[in-house]
Amino acid sequence: RAGWEGLLERSDFEVRLFHFGRVRSHGLLLTSEQAGLDPAGCQDPAEALGVDETSACRRFLLELGFVGEPFHGSHNTGNEERCPTVLGELMRAAQRLELPVGGQCANGPAAWSALSCVDRGVHARSFWVATPVLRVPREEAPPGRHSHGLAARLMHALPAELRVHRAVAMPCTADFHHGRTVASREYRYYLPQELLGSAEGAERRLRAALQRFVGDQCFMNFTELKKLGLKEQIRRSSALQQWAAELSRWRRLRREAGHRPGTSVSGIQVHPTLVTATQRTVLRAELMAAPAELLCIRVVGCGFLYNMVRYMVGAAAAVARGSLPMEALEEALRGKVCVDLSEHLAPACGLVLHSQALRRLPWLAC
Numbered sequence: 001r002a003g004w005e006g007l008l009e010r011s012d013f014e015v016r017l018f019h020f021g022r023v024r025s026h027g028l029l030l031t032s033e034q035a036g037l038d039p040a041g042c043q044d045p046a047e048a049l050g051v052d053e054t055s056a057c058r059r060f061l062l063e064l065g066f067v068g069e070p071f072h073g074s075h076n077t078g079n080e081e082r083c084p085t086v087l088g089e090l091m092r093a094a095q096r097l098e099l100p101v102g103g104q105c106a107n108g109p110a111a112w113s114a115l116s117c118v119d120r121g122v123h124a125r126s127f128w129v130a131t132p133v134l135r136v137p138r139e140e141a142p143p144g145r146h147s148h149g150l151a152a153r154l155m156h157a158l159p160a161e162l163r164v165h166r167a168v169a170m171p172c173t174a175d176f177h178h179g180r181t182v183a184s185r186e187y188r189y190y191l192p193q194e195l196l197g198s199a200e201g202a203e204r205r206l207r208a209a210l211q212r213f214v215g216d217q218c219f220m221n222f223t224e225l226k227k228l229g230l231k232e233q234i235r236r237s238s239a240l241q242q243w244a245a246e247l248s249r250w251r252r253l254r255r256e257a258g259h260r261p262g263t264s265v266s267g268i269q270v271h272p273t274l275v276t277a278t279q280r281t282v283l284r285a286e287l288m289a290a291p292a293e294l295l296c297i298r299v300v301g302c303g304f305l306y307n308m309v310r311y312m313v314g315a316a317a318a319v320a321r322g323s324l325p326m327e328a329l330e331e332a333l334r335g336k337v338c339v340d341l342s343e344h345l346a347p348a349c350g351l352v353l354h355s356q357a358l359r360r361l362p363w364l365a366c
Contacts, residue, residue: 058170059170061128062129063126066127066161072120074086089159116182125355126356144169150167183302185353186353186356188288189309203320219280220274221339221340222312224306225248228274251342254340264340265339266337269338284299285298285316297313309351
């Protein structure tokens with residue numbers, strides 16, 4: 001037989017349906033030895049897989065905090081030895097502790113689910129990750145309960161720059177998806193006051209510039225085209241290809257000319273496809289109290305594009321210093337023509353993912 005059925009016939013695996021309490025699974029892929037177990041009365045996957053009475057199998061929701069400098073972003077790069085990432089370090093720690101059920105084959109990048117994605121050098125105060133199924137002592141398995149033991153074991157195996165604030169056992173039926181679980185995210189950007197310069201009214205101009213970001217707008221000019229996931233659409237559309245080539249050529253010429261002042265606004269119309277793809281809602285963009293000699297910019301929104309907060313902060317600071325006209329910022333936010341803000345991109349080292357507002361999860365007491 002061909003296909004999935006034929007592959008199963010030639011292997012040592014069987015698919016069995018199980019009821020975990022009142023919930024019917026889509027099926028477990030078991031070895032012939034495991035398939036001989038009596039699943040009657042099983043309450044969780046641990047019993048179905050023959051885990052001893054002292055342990056249980058659960059997915060966990062981890063709340064992490066980390067210093068971003070040692071990591072090449074949050075998500076696996078495929079080259080963890082040279083470019084370590086937050087999820088890569090978690091995967092390696094879990095494997096060293098022999099936590100994943102199914103061993104290394106059940107501990108790949110696809111098995112770990114993060115609610116956010118941060119880039120190289122960005123820090124996080126609160127970063128949520130769902131684990132694959134882990135084997136833990138049974139007393140740590142009740143859903144909604146913080147597993148101090150699991151958090152402590154993971155932290156012992158992780159680098160000092162990566163901490164586990166909480167490890168909460170998830171119910172078997174928990175729905176965990178970044179689009180459905182997160183209502184909003186809050187970023188904070190810390191920068192030295194001296195970057196605004198000594199010009200009179202700089203802080204007032206900064207506050208005014210930040211207010212321009214609030215609302216539902218096109219943020220095409222505050223991200224990078226290559227990171228929008230539109231590669232396939234551009235490949236299929238000759239009009240989009242011509243538009244992207246013209247934009248790339250204009251930006252390159254401007255960069256080669258040293259980003260001369262007064263040249264940031266182009267005559268190139270933003271393609272309608274990009275207007276739709278880059279529509280985002282910013283709920284707050286404001287200046288907050290911060291330690292001496294620092295400024296703190298708080299940005300809260302329902303979704304963010306690649307480097308969007310860094311472009312926002314850099315452009316607002318440029319307006320405050322007087323190196324970018326407010327009119328150019330407003331033109332960039334209208335989303336009608338392409339505006340190049342690349343010389344104003346704020347460095348990653350000042351950006352912190354401060355918090356994520358989760359939609360109501362009855363089993364999680366935030």
